[in-house]
Amino acid sequence: xxxxxxxxxxxxxxxxxxxxxxxxxxxxxxxxxxxxxxxxxxxxxxxxxxxxxxxxxxxxxxxxxxxxxxxxxxxxxxxxxxxxxxxxxxxxxxxxxxxxxxxxxxxxxxxxxxxxxxxxxxxxxxxxxxxxxxxxxxxxxxxxxxxxxxxxxxxxxxxxxxxxxxxxxxxxxxxxxxxxxxxxxxxxxxxxxxxxxxxxxxxxxxxxxxxxxxxxxxxxxxxxxxxxxxxx
Numbered sequence: 001x002x003x004x005x006x007x008x009x010x011x012x013x014x015x016x017x018x019x020x021x022x023x024x025x026x027x028x029x030x031x032x033x034x035x036x037x038x039x040x041x042x043x044x045x046x047x048x049x050x051x052x053x054x055x056x057x058x059x060x061x062x063x064x065x066x067x068x069x070x071x072x073x074x075x076x077x078x079x080x081x082x083x084x085x086x087x088x089x090x091x092x093x094x095x096x097x098x099x100x101x102x103x104x105x106x107x108x109x110x111x112x113x114x115x116x117x118x119x120x121x122x123x124x125x126x127x128x129x130x131x132x133x134x135x136x137x138x139x140x141x142x143x144x145x146x147x148x149x150x151x152x153x154x155x156x157x158x159x160x161x162x163x164x165x166x167x168x169x170x171x172x173x174x175x176x177x178x179x180x181x182x183x184x185x186x187x188x189x190x191x192x193x194x195x196x197x198x199x200x201x202x203x204x205x206x207x208x209x210x211x212x213x214x215x216x217x218x219x220x221x222x223x224x225x226x227x228x229x230x231x232x
Contacts, residue, residue, distance in 0.1 A: 005080040006166035007073060008184055010087045012173020012198060013216045016067040019090055020060060038148050043114075047132050047143075054144045055129045058108055061090050062125055069172065069216030070096035072224060079227075080168070085159040087174060087181050089146060102155050102162065104181050106146035113140035118154060120145045156180055163187040170223065172197040173216050176204055193230075195223055 011019070036042040037053040074097035076082050083100040084093050089108040093101045109128075110120040113136055121136060134142045147153055159181075163169060169188045175198075176182040185204065188194055196202060197212045197219030210226065212219045 002079065002081040003167040004165050005076060005082050005168045005170065006162050007082065007084045007170040007172060008086075008163075008174060008181065009084060009093070009172045009216075010174025010178075010181075013069060013086070014064070014067070014088050014090050014092055015173065016069065016215055016217055017064040017090075017092055018060070019064055019088070019092075020057070034149060038146070039150055040148055041150075043143060043148075050144070051130050051132060054108065054146065057089075058123070058128045061092075061108055062128060064090070064092065066092045066096035067217050069220045070098070072217070072220035074098045076224065076227075083162045083166075085162060085181075085184065087178065102159050104147070104153055104155055104159060106144070108144070108146070110145035111142040112145040113138075114143050115140055117143075117145070117151070153180055159184060160187050164189060166192060168193055168195070168227070170195045170197065171202075171209075172219065174198075174202075175200075176202055195226070197223060 032053060036046065037050050043050045070092050073082060073084065073093065077099065082098065084098050085102045085104060086093060087104050089103060089106050091107065091109055107120065109123050111123055111130055112120050123130070130142060130144065136142060163184045164187050166188065169192060171194070176185065185206065194206065194209045195212060196209045197214060197216065199213060199215050212222050214222060
């Protein structure tokens with residue numbers, strides 16, 4: 001039976017693919033106030049601004065391609081039961097071939113009714129923009145299928161189950177500063193190895209992690225080598 005390898009990914013996972021990050025020194029939140037484009041209140045106050053923001057993110061995603069880090073995680077499914085919990089709203093993990101992916105913060109290529117954010121509709125890649133007057137078949141106004149600040153994270157319980165079941169836990173490209181996702185590290189069972197891949201120093205309460213100081217593509221390559229050497 002394959003060992004369960006659970007991976008938590010953040011913005012650094014997709015940065016090499018050209019996806020704009022939010023929290024870096026030149027990130028999106030420096031140009032767009034969070035309260036205006038990433039809250040229910042911001043959408044109610046100026047839906048056009050919010051839709052324009054996510055329409056641009058969607059166009060950026062459609063120009064992007066999975067990087068070697070995404071492809072490397074998908075390839076690990078040959079030897080491990082890989083489950084990915086991502087804070088990213090892009091679909092690059094799926095496009096790279098990963099088959100078990102949870103999106104904690106929603107999915108950019110989907111919309112949902114404003115009165116039922118648990119019901120999602122695919123947005124066609126040839127018509128990627130949402131408009132203020134767009135509605136579903138029942139006449140409900142549509143919004144981006146994104147978990148905004150102040151909203152519940154509906155996939156958190158399942159993500160916790162995946163982490164608790166992990167034989168190996170891997171963290172890639174996240175500062176571990178955004179909750180509740182950062183709290184998943186506390187759910188790793190005692191004695192299970194934890195690998196951290198990031199080119200930057202990530203502050204954490206654990207000092208027993210295997211740290212790989214590299215970007216996603218190089219880091220996943222080195223992770224695969226380390227897993228082979230350790231016979232995990």
